[in-house]
Amino acid sequence: MAKIINLVLMLSLLLVVASEGQFLANGILKPPATLKCESAYGVKTGDTCFEIAQAFNLPTELFDSINPNLNCTALFVGQWVCLNGTLS
Numbered sequence: 001m002a003k004i005i006n007l008v009l010m011l012s013l014l015l016v017v018a019s020e021g022q023f024l025a026n027g028i029l030k031p032p033a034t035l036k037c038e039s040a041y042g043v044k045t046g047d048t049c050f051e052i053a054q055a056f057n058l059p060t061e062l063f064d065s066i067n068p069n070l071n072c073t074a075l076f077v078g079q080w081v082c083l084n085g086t087l088s
């Protein structure tokens with residue numbers, strides 16, 4: 001009996017972890033940590049971090065600070081890039 005309860009607890013923990021960093025229904029990125037992303041952009045074919053930052057007038061430092069986990073070497077189409085957010 002105790003084993004079954006443990007299994008249920010573990011499964012619900014896994015579910016909580018799996019839902020971290022997912023997208024909300026409205027397409028706005030739900031940030032994993034303390035970063036609050038106000039708006040996001042879906043990467044299109046041929047986009048680079050530099051071009052996206054320039055297109056939205058974002059200084060590189062700001063762009064990096066609101067996209068801490070973004071790997072610009074491995075940017076992919078459909079990936080969400082944060083354009084404006086607040087760190088708290």
Ligand SMILES: *[C@@H]1O[C@H](CO)[C@@H](O)[C@H](O)[C@H]1NC(C)=O
Binds near residue numbers: 071072073074
């Ligand atoms: C970013 O992606 C490139 C290409 O897949 C990879 O070689 C590199 O290790 C990645 N960097 C980080 C910090 O994950």
Ligand SMILES: *[C@@H]1O[C@H](CO)[C@@H](O)[C@H](O)[C@H]1NC(C)=O
Binds near residue numbers: 038084085
């Ligand atoms: C970023 O979001 C904040 C809070 O919603 C807003 O006040 C600010 O005008 C936005 N900045 C830009 C550049 O969109």
